[in-house]
Amino acid sequence: MSYNVKDISLAPQGKKKIEWVQRHMPVLEHIKSKFEEEKPFEGITIGSCLHLEPKTINLGLTFLAGGAEVVMTGCNPLSTQDDATAAGAEMGLNMYGWRGETNEEYYENLNKVLDYEPDIIIDDGADMIFLIHRERQELLSKIKGACEETTTGIHRLKAMHKDKALKFPVMAVNDSYMKYLFDNRYGTGQSTFDSIMGSTNVLIAGKTIVVCGYGWCGRGIAMRANGLGANVIVTEVDPIRALEARMDGYRVMKIREAVKHADMLLTATGDVDVVSGDDFKYMKDGCILANSGHFNVEINKEDLQAMAKTHENIKPDIEEFVMADGRKLYLMADGRLVNLAGDRGQGHPAEIMDMSFAMQSLSAKYLLENELEVGVHKTPDETDIKVANLKLKAMGIEIDSLSKKQIDYLDDWEVGT
Numbered sequence: 001m002s003y004n005v006k007d008i009s010l011a012p013q014g015k016k017k018i019e020w021v022q023r024h025m026p027v028l029e030h031i032k033s034k035f036e037e038e039k040p041f042e043g044i045t046i047g048s049c050l051h052l053e054p055k056t057i058n059l060g061l062t063f064l065a066g067g068a069e070v071v072m073t074g075c076n077p078l079s080t081q082d083d084a085t086a087a088g089a090e091m092g093l094n095m096y097g098w099r100g101e102t103n104e105e106y107y108e109n110l111n112k113v114l115d116y117e118p119d120i121i122i123d124d125g126a127d128m129i130f131l132i133h134r135e136r137q138e139l140l141s142k143i144k145g146a147c148e149e150t151t152t153g154i155h156r157l158k159a160m161h162k163d164k165a166l167k168f169p170v171m172a173v174n175d176s177y178m179k180y181l182f183d184n185r186y187g188t189g190q191s192t193f194d195s196i197m198g199s200t201n202v203l204i205a206g207k208t209i210v211v212c213g214y215g216w217c218g219r220g221i222a223m224r225a226n227g228l229g230a231n232v233i234v235t236e237v238d239p240i241r242a243l244e245a246r247m248d249g250y251r252v253m254k255i256r257e258a259v260k261h262a263d264m265l266l267t268a269t270g271d272v273d274v275v276s277g278d279d280f281k282y283m284k285d286g287c288i289l290a291n292s293g294h295f296n297v298e299i300n301k302e303d304l305q306a307m308a309k310t311h312e313n314i315k316p317d318i319e320e321f322v323m324a325d326g327r328k329l330y331l332m333a334d335g336r337l338v339n340l341a342g343d344r345g346q347g348h349p350a351e352i353m354d355m356s357f358a359m360q361s362l363s364a365k366y367l368l369e370n371e372l373e374v375g376v377h378k379t380p381d382e383t384d385i386k387v388a389n390l391k392l393k394a395m396g397i398e399i400d401s402l403s404k405k406q407i408d409y410l411d412d413w414e415v416g417t
């Protein structure tokens with residue numbers, strides 16, 4: 001196996017972190033032991049482009065146990081944990097990536113993974129899938145398909161398929177219940193605050209927090225902000241979600257009005273320019289800005305920079321912008337996913353990634369064992385149910401099942417009052 005990581009001597013520390021998360025990923029551990037027996041990936045190369053940290057290394061080890069050759073790189077230049085990659089390299093994974101890559105290095109590492117000519121791709125945000133279609137088309141004939149981890153990746157792949165540009169099948173892992181209902185909501189809800197609170201050491205109680213987007217991530221962030229005692233304002237473009245936010249108890253208003261109240265503003269939309277231009281003029285002195293959605297375009301940093309007199313990093317992941325009128329605004333993690341790219345960002349809790357990565361590993365197996373058409377495919381309901389049952393079992397929770405009488409009753413269209 002080969003690797004290019006920051007410092008291989010960090011491996012012992014990384015291994016301890018991996019062992020810790022393994023204790024909290026019982027479903028993936030169960031799947032790993034099944035893979036070990038059945039070896040479904042014998043002779044198969046799996047290339048991944050995911051946030052590289054201990055839980056993801058554990059997914060790599062799961063594929064390795066299943067007989068695959070595994071090659072991994074990061075899906076964000078700032079989210080890699082260098083001790084975890086060192087450990088992964090020592091544990092048999094081909095590993096390329098380090099925290100703080102330049103954009104050029106980021107794509108060099110993606111290309112390194114592709115040099116292994118993978119049969120299956122596991123992607124987060126679809127950068128690797130796009131790279132294959134744009135620049136590495138010679139690989140298309142060998143690739144069996146891909147699994148995509150996140151909302152925006154799937155949006156883009158669907159758009160690509162609509163334009164007939166997609167050339168292999170993709171499993172929409174994000175769109176399974178066992179992913180978005182837990183990862184996007186409870187995972188993003190907790191890890192966003194874990195990172196922001198760790199870096200800033202500021203109090204959340206009593207603050208006014210603006211949450212842009214009331215999708216699965218936004219709901220989780222608003223719920224946790226509320227639980228920590230913040231006064232939550234939601235901004236939306238979808239009338240139904242806006243109404244839902246209102247009935248969940250939050251104030252809802254346009255972004256231009258919301259920014260005037262914000263002590264902290266958090267984006268989770270997958271959109272561009274959610275906060276931009278004159279929005280920055282109306283913000284209060286001291287406002288903290290962070291993004292938990294896709295890429296660093298939700299908060300328009302160029303606009304912020306253009307309006308600022310000076311800007312400097314006052315902590316590794318906190319950039320201070322001093323505006324012409326003396327107000328100071330603070331952008332976290334360069335506007336990238338704060339829960340992973342922040343200095344204290346650890347990503348989602350292990351118990352959450354247990355379910356997301358269980359879905360990834362079973363979806364990769366499904367992709368291999370079924371001849372799927374080119375397109376974006378929903379994961380089978382049976383996979384969701386299997387993972388949910390495994391998780392309940394691991395948590396020691398038993399539930400009831402329908403009796404024959406109940407099944408007949410529920411299916412009977414003739415009974416009335």
Ligand SMILES: NC(=O)c1ccc[n+]([C@@H]2O[C@H](COP(=O)([O-])OP(=O)(O)OC[C@H]3O[C@@H](n4cnc5c(N)ncnc54)[C@H](O)[C@@H]3O)[C@@H](O)[C@H]2O)c1
Pocket residue numbers: 150151152153180183184188212213214215216217218235236237238241268269270271273274292293294295337338339
């Ligand atoms: N940080 C993480 O770990 C993490 C986890 C999961 C998903 N994500 C990413 O977060 C983003 C959101 O994911 P999701 O699953 O919540 O998506 P979603 O589609 O459920 O929700 C996005 C919401 O944003 C709203 N929106 C779009 N443009 C807006 C605008 N200009 N102003 C206000 N609202 C706007 C949409 O109407 C929608 O309700 C995606 O980019 C996804 O890839 C990040």
Ligand SMILES: O=c1[nH]cnc2c1ncn2[C@@H]1O[C@H](CO)[C@@H](O)[C@H]1O
Pocket residue numbers: 050051052053055056124125149150151174183187191337340346347348349353356
């Ligand atoms: O700790 C983590 N490790 C690996 N992936 C993560 C972690 N936290 C969140 N995500 C994943 O990142 C995607 C957005 O890029 C999300 O969809 C989520 O599943």
Ligand SMILES: N[C@@H](CCS)C(=O)O
Pocket residue numbers: 075076124125126150151152293294295296336337
């Ligand atoms: N890989 C992308 C996905 C964001 S949802 C990123 O880290 O920016």
